[in-house]
Amino acid sequence: MNAHEKGYFTEENSVEVVTGRNANASSERLKQVMEVITRKLHEAVKELEPTQDEWMEAIQFLTRTGHMCNEWRQEFILLSDVLGVSMLVDAINHRKPSGASESTVLGPFHVADAPELPMGANICLDRKGEDMVIGGRILDTEGRPIADAVIDVWQANDEGFYDVQQKGIQPDFNLRGVFRTGEDGRYWFRAVKPKFYPIPDDGPVGQLLGSLGRHPYRPAHLHYIIRADGYETLTTHIFDPHDPYIHSDTVFGVKESLLAEFELTNDAVRARQYGFEDRFWEVRHDFVLARVGQLRS
Known part of the structure; x- marks a missing residue:
């Protein structure tokens, strides 16, 4: 027996035996990853003591999840999302210096x-929905x-x-656009007030949420990716703090710093200036970018 083979498998030495077989892994990082995963998985099994039927149901769940992918x-990203793992990985990889805007998940769309x-353009091409104007500044720390x-x-x-979910119903690139700031760092554009929506819940992840008594909804939000030379790219959202799902986002993407007040404005003069016919929603939110290499908190 080679030194790394650690003898015969028992309930007590299961982790040591299994991880010992990985001594010749192709990389140290892979070996480290598998040691941690094996240890945590075996700890869970020993604590839960699943029956054979329960373990087979777990295997079947993962099988159904794989079959749902195309x-x-x-579906595996959805599973990562609803377990909070996607947001945890995002948080670990995007630790920010004090004052910098926080990130959140990219999303699939x-x-x-x-x-x-051009600055101020209306990204709503079909003009359906409640008019909204969004503006703010892009700043450094x-x-x-x-x-x-x-x-x-x-x-x-x-x-x-999203437009990609309704091909032939929404115009291509509806509610999408790219803007570039001037010397003052200001941005603004017109859109419509977004609405909460469910993640796809017709598969095993949706069934899991139902079994756990959880809903599949994300609160209303706008997505941003902000890039500037010399600064770290920021992928984030802003959220409507009054949305009914703001405290229970199914993918855990909401952060308090990303709440932006959505104010309903009844000002006919300003409405006409924006090209709106009636009352409109107004949102102001500044974003702060961290310099590349800036010390993180």
Whole structure:
């Protein structure tokens, strides 16, 4: 017996025996990852003491999850999302210096190569929904404006659907656009008030949520990716704090710093200035970017 083979498998030495077989792994990182996963998994099994039928049901759940995946649906990402793992990985990889805007998950509906638009453009191409104007500044952690920052924005419509979910119903690139700041770091654009929506819940992850007594909804939000030379790219959302699901986002994406007040404005003069016919929603939110290499808190 080689030194790393650790003898015969027993309930007591299960972790040592299994991880010992990995001594010749192709990389130290892989060996470390498998040692931790094996240890935690064996600890869970020993604590729960599942029956054979329960373990087989777990295997079948993972099998059904895999069968649900295809080129446009990734059920395992949904599983990671609803267990909070996606947000935990995001948090670990995007620790920020004090004062910098927090990140959150990208989501599955980003589309590359959205059109770059003039500042103030209306990204709602079908003009359906409640009018909204969004604005603010892109700043560094010292409060200075960042010029030439590129802001990629996208959102769901007033029914909770993205354009890619409603091909032939919504125009291509509806509620998407790219903007570039000037010397003052300011941005603004027009859109419509987004609505909460469910993640896909017709598969095993949705069934799991139902069994746990959880809903599948995400609160209303707008997505942002903000890039600027010399600064870390920020992928984030802003959320409506009055949304009915703001405290129970099914993917745990809400952070207190990302709440932005959605104010209903009844000002006919300002409405006409924006090209709106009636009352409109107004949102102001600044984003603060961290410099590349800036010390993280």
